[in-house]
Amino acid sequence: MPDALAQAVAPSSLTGDGGAARPPGPGPGSALVDAVALNKPRRTLIPLPRPVRRLAGPLLLVLVWQLLGTFGVVGERVLAPPSAVFSAGWELTRTGELTDHLLASLTRVASGLALGVSAGLVIAVVAGLFRLGDELLDSTMQVLRALPVLGLLPLVIIWFGVGETPKIALVAFGTAFPVYVNTYSAIRGVDHRLVESGRTAGLGRLGLVRHVILPGAVPGFLVGLRFALTGAWLIMIIAEQLNATNGIGYLMNQAQSWYRTDIIVLGLLIYGLLGLGADALVRLLERRLLSWRHGFEGGA
Structure with missing residues (x-):
């Protein structure tokens, strides 16, 4: 009898409200509480506009x-x-x-990007949508992708001379593969349930x-485009330092002869900007x- 009485009294003493003991784990209202917590606006550690906060690191x-x-x-x-x-930049400006x-x-980067991105996108669509295109094109693109872009510079000069064409060709060659790889993967990665x-x-x-399929592949294409834009400027730095008469790379190469580190750094800053x-x-x-897609944007 005492044991039964103790068991009857124990839940009331634990809850403190004379009712039955609450079961462990989330209660009925926990889903509503979680939803309210997720929808609350995030607090930032520094109460400044986002563009200003993004500039804080470079300014420091x-x-x-x-x-x-x-x-x-x-x-x-x-x-x-x-x-x-900044003084050298003002004088040159x-x-x-x-x-x-x-x-x-x-002009060189825009021309090379137009050719490279277009070629990479078209090949990715053909290889991604058609089985025959995949069998014929993907293995070829993977082999060419492994070639060092700047290692092709002597061969490109033999083919096209020392004018504008080899520089544009190098940018086109280097930017086609990031677009191809990411777009092709995005096409083949479209959820089968959506199909x-x-x-x-x-x-x-x-x-x-x-x-x-194509709307589902847009995020992958944009990732490839981001890599292509970065790679285009990296290629142009080297291409303009060889057999060029103008361009930011040529300006940096000339400054190296006079030990003008201010102009060299200026060129690097321009590439970065x-x-x-x-x-x-x-x-x-x-x-x-991609206004329809809502992804994780980071915590506070």
């Missing part, structure tokens, strides 16, 4: 760099401080020399390609084309 790096140059920790012959770099070199580089749902809805092969601008362009395309 520039400040440390300037202090190292000001106090003589790093000599100007080794690495010019930001003040000297004032004379119009920097603008001419920048336009030459932009079956499209067939159930009455879509034919062309309708599946247009409304299911161009890469940042290209990445921002791809992010804008992602927001426009």
Whole structure:
């Protein structure tokens, strides 16, 4: 009898409200609580706009760099401080020399990207949609992808000479493969359940390609485009330092002869800013084309 009484009283003493003891684990309202918690706006550690917070890291790096140059920790012959770099940039801009070199580089990269991205996209679609295209093209693209792009420079010069064509050809060759690999993988990675749902809805092969497969491959294409944009500038740095008469790479090569580290660093900063601008362009395309997709955006 005492044991039975103890068992009857124990739940009330645990709950404190005279009712039955709550079972372990999440209760009936836990799903609602979790949903409310997930929908609450995230708090940021620094109450500043997101663009300002993204610039905080580079600005801090520039400040440390300037202090190292000001106090003589790093000599100007080794690495010019930001003040000297900005001064050289202003002088080259004032004379119009920097603008001419920048336009030459932009023209080459744009031409090479147009050819490389178009070729990579078309080959990826053919190899991804058709079994025969996969058997004929994918293995060939994988072999060519393993070739070092800059190692082809002597051969490209023999083929096309030392004008604009070899530089554009190198950029096209180097940017086609990131687009191909990521787009091809995205096409083959489309969820089979979506394809079956499209067939159930009455879509034919062309309708599946247009409304299911290609839209599902857009994220992969944009990833490949991001890699292609970065790779284009890396290739152009080397291509413009060999057999070139203008361009940012040519300007840096000329500055090396005079130990002008300020101009060399200026060229590197221009390449970095161009890469940042290209990445921002791809992010804008992602927001426009993938507005239906909501992914994880990081915690507070």
